[in-house]
Amino acid sequence: MRDHEPAQDRPGRRLSTKETAELLGVKPETVYAYVSRGLLSSRREPGGRASTFDTKEVEALARRNRREAVGTSGSANDMSVRTHLTLIEQDHYYFRGVDATELATRHSYEEVAEWLWTGRPAPGATFTAPEATVEVARRAVNALSEHASPIDRLRVAAIAAAAEDPLRFDLSEEAVLGTGRILIPTLVAALPAVGHDHEDGAPLAHRLWGRLTGHAPDEASLRVLNTALALLADHDLAASTLAVRVAASARAHAYAAVSAGLGVLEGPLHGAASGLVHRMLLDVLDQGTAVPVIADELRAGRRIPGLGHRLYTGEDPRARVLFDLLEQVPRAEPALLAARDIVATTARHAPLHANVDLALAVFTASSGMPATAGETIFAVARTAGWIAHALEEYGERPLRMRPSGHYAGPRPPQPMPE
Structure with a gap:
């Protein structure tokens, strides 16, 4: 057998941590992160202290990483990321x-x-x-x-x-x-x-x-x-x-x-969206009704903060939980009523539900907190x-979060600017 034959081509041979890292294109510590997450298995040979890895298992993980890299290297709008969270x-x-x-x-x-x-x-x-x-x-x-x-x-x-x-x-x-x-x-x-x-x-x-x-x-x-x-x-x-x-x-x-x-x-x-809702909520409390406040927001061409969420068709589940808990806080009652007024007033024209920013604003406004x-x-x-x-x-391949730019400027060659 030739000494320069790739390790992964030698039948039955297990890979060292260094060889595994090179094949996967990661640092050695990332290899152990793969092991801790169950993506790779390792073992120590009799009489040895270093971990070794199954060649086929490492190659399969390398192929999967390459497939994911292709899947995330398109336009930024098409980027998807595998997550367990x-x-x-x-x-x-x-x-x-x-x-x-x-x-x-x-x-x-x-x-x-x-x-x-x-x-x-x-x-x-x-x-x-x-x-x-x-x-x-x-x-x-x-x-x-x-x-x-x-x-x-x-x-x-x-x-x-x-x-x-x-x-x-x-x-x-x-x-x-x-x-x-x-x-x-x-x-x-x-x-x-x-x-x-x-x-x-x-x-x-x-x-x-x-x-x-x-x-x-x-x-x-x-x-x-x-x-x-x-x-x-x-x-x-x-x-x-x-x-x-x-x-x-x-x-x-x-x-x-x-x-x-x-x-x-x-x-x-x-993250700053709740501050906008907090200020709007104080305006509603000050005026005693949401109608003029909502009208002013719409007249200024602004979207009503605290309503709607692109990931939920109904009420934001986070808002629902917080509203239920705020019912148990007596001093939150005026702000809760103002929030319901905002939702009801807006619902006359748009089917928007409360999101977590509105619930958070009820909490901060009723607790004497700043916006x-x-x-x-x-x-x-x-x-x-x-x-x-x-x-x-x-635990993933480094530098994989690299979408390609779509150049839309003037085509070269262009004259050197004076």
């Missing part, structure tokens, strides 16, 4: 096959995040961050202008936390999970406290409450906040999540991937989903 169909959505609304109402945000990340139950899960990391993030956030937006603060906190972590470039599953468990509480702790400050071991929703409002917390309101965080943890490939996967595809570390998501989230059509509070809740919540998608993308 969230399914949305028939006005319901599921996290790893489990009804997400049931998960959110029965479990803490931290437990739902762990389910998204690992697919394993994690009763009593808590997230804590090292004091040194929190202190660095707080100093960075405190240096910003008082006019900085919540997303400005969260992005700076994420960058500061990354700079404090010398192991941030470790993209193994264990390391990325550790990043998620540290980054999320760091983001919350770095925000300025405006109310009651819970200790670090408290549920994340309790810690976040004191960053959003000076009102004293009550159990019903804290339950709404926890459920909102859990409901918003992921929602398939929203624009911010796609940005996260593109960053992860380029093997940016998890902090950088989350920062990419936060950048997209600042747009008014994504930006919904954006903060959304960003903190969605960080769990971003970590899950980054982790999933690290």
Whole structure:
């Protein structure tokens, strides 16, 4: 047998980790990520310490990766991404096959995040961050202008936390999970406290409450906040999540991937939408009726925020859950009535249903929170989903998120400009 004969052509020969990585076009650590996800099996030969892999199994995975690459290399409008995380169909959505609304109402945000990340139950899960990391993030956030937006603060906190972590470039599953468990509480702790400050071991929703409002917390309101965080943890490939996967595809570390998501989230059509609804809701409460407020919005050529969702034909299931919980918060009643007035007034002309932004605005407006509070809740919540998608993308072929540009400029050769 010739020494230069390709390893995969030698009958019965198993591949080393290095050979497997080369055949798949990935780093060696990604090979082990494939193993942990059940995409590859490995074994150690008698007397050996290194893992080996079945040639046919590796080749089959390489062929599948190539097929998926072809399927995602067309136009950006035709891009699809294989994921095991969230399914949305028939006005319901599921996290790893489990009804997400049931998960959110029965479990803490931290437990739902762990389910998204690992697919394993994690009763009593808590997230804590090292004091040194929190202190660095707080100093960075405190240096910003008082006019900085919540997303400005969260992005700076994420960058500061990354700079404090010398192991941030470790993209193994264990390391990325550790990043998620540290980054999320760091983001919350770095925000300025405006109310009651819970200790670090408290549920994340309790810690976040004191960053959003000076009102004293009550159990019903804290339950709404926890459920909102859990409901918003992921929602398939929203624009911010796609940005996260593109960053992860380029093997940016998890902090950088989350920062990419936060950048997209600042747009008014994504995470900031609840702030627009919050302001509209206050106008309705001030005027006592939705009719003139809706008329002004339509006269200005604006779409009514808080209504309709391209993925749901009926009411957004996240809104339905939050509205039910808000019924148990007495001070939310005026805002709930105003929200129903908005839906009923608009329904005279368009069959639009409430979405999660309207429910979130009812919560923030009735809890003494600023209009930006919904954006903060959304960003903190969605960080769990971003970590899950980054982790999933690290197990895929690198740089696969590369659509082809369709050039529409002048054809060459063109004269050199004077």
